[in-house]
Amino acid sequence: MKTVSLRNKILSLSSLKKRIASLRRQGKTIAFTNGCFDIIHAGHVSYLEKAKGRDRILIVGLNSDSSVRKIKGPQRPIVPEKERSFVLAALACVDFVTIFQEETPYDLIKAIEPDILIKGADWKEKTAVGSDIVRNRGGKVEYIRYVPNCSSTNIIKSILEKCAK
Numbered sequence: 001m002k003t004v005s006l007r008n009k010i011l012s013l014s015s016l017k018k019r020i021a022s023l024r025r026q027g028k029t030i031a032f033t034n035g036c037f038d039i040i041h042a043g044h045v046s047y048l049e050k051a052k053g054r055d056r057i058l059i060v061g062l063n064s065d066s067s068v069r070k071i072k073g074p075q076r077p078i079v080p081e082k083e084r085s086f087v088l089a090a091l092a093c094v095d096f097v098t099i100f101q102e103e104t105p106y107d108l109i110k111a112i113e114p115d116i117l118i119k120g121a122d123w124k125e126k127t128a129v130g131s132d133i134v135r136n137r138g139g140k141v142e143y144i145r146y147v148p149n150c151s152s153t154n155i156i157k158s159i160l161e162k163c164a165k
Contacts, residue, residue, distance in 0.1 A: 009089040010097045013111055016059070019096065020112055023057055032114035032130075034061035034105040036068045036152070038077040040087050043150030050144045051118040052093035059096045059112065060088050061105040070103050078156065104129045113137055121145045 011019065020030055033051045037044055037060075052058045062085050068077040077084065085097045100108045109117065109130030117134040121143045131141045 006086060006089040010085045013098055016096055016098050029056045030114045031056040031116040031118055032059045033118040036063045037084050037088055038079055039152040039155050041150055041155060043147035046147050047144055048091060049093045057095045058093060060094050061108050062097055062099045064099050064101045067101055067103055106130050109133050115139045117141045119143055
């Protein structure tokens with residue numbers, strides 16, 4: 001098996017766009033998902049493995065530290081973006097990671113134009129951010145069920161409860 005440098009998997013948007021152009025010329029399908037991925041756990045790994053699917057290039061848009069704080073509050077993230085991106089890049093199912101600053105990945109999705117947008121099943125009844133961009137290009141949106149009771153928030157809550165005893 002070929003060893004891949006994690007530095008080659010964590011890319012700026014400009015570098016990522018160049019890689020995507022090359023991959024598209026090779027006929028590859030570009031899949032995209034995003035998240036905070038603070039305290040990566042089995043639920044995250046299961047979700048990302050399903051998102052990878054077969055014959056897809058999986059790109060993960062990672063919320064920056066400032067973005068996570070806007071979404072989750074001043075106590076988050078627990079793990080800094082450089083470390084979160086490193087752990088994500090170490091997963092075999094993740095082809096590329098790029099960090100974005102905004103609260104939503106809309107501008108990132110617009111820039112990379114994925115063929116498939118992947119969201120958690122909790123988004124099925126809502127409008128997934130960027131779904132309009134993907135569908136307007138003839139792409140599709142897929143929804144993946146989460147592993148029940150498996151979340152960073154639950155892990156943090158459990159740790160705090162145990163520390164309080």
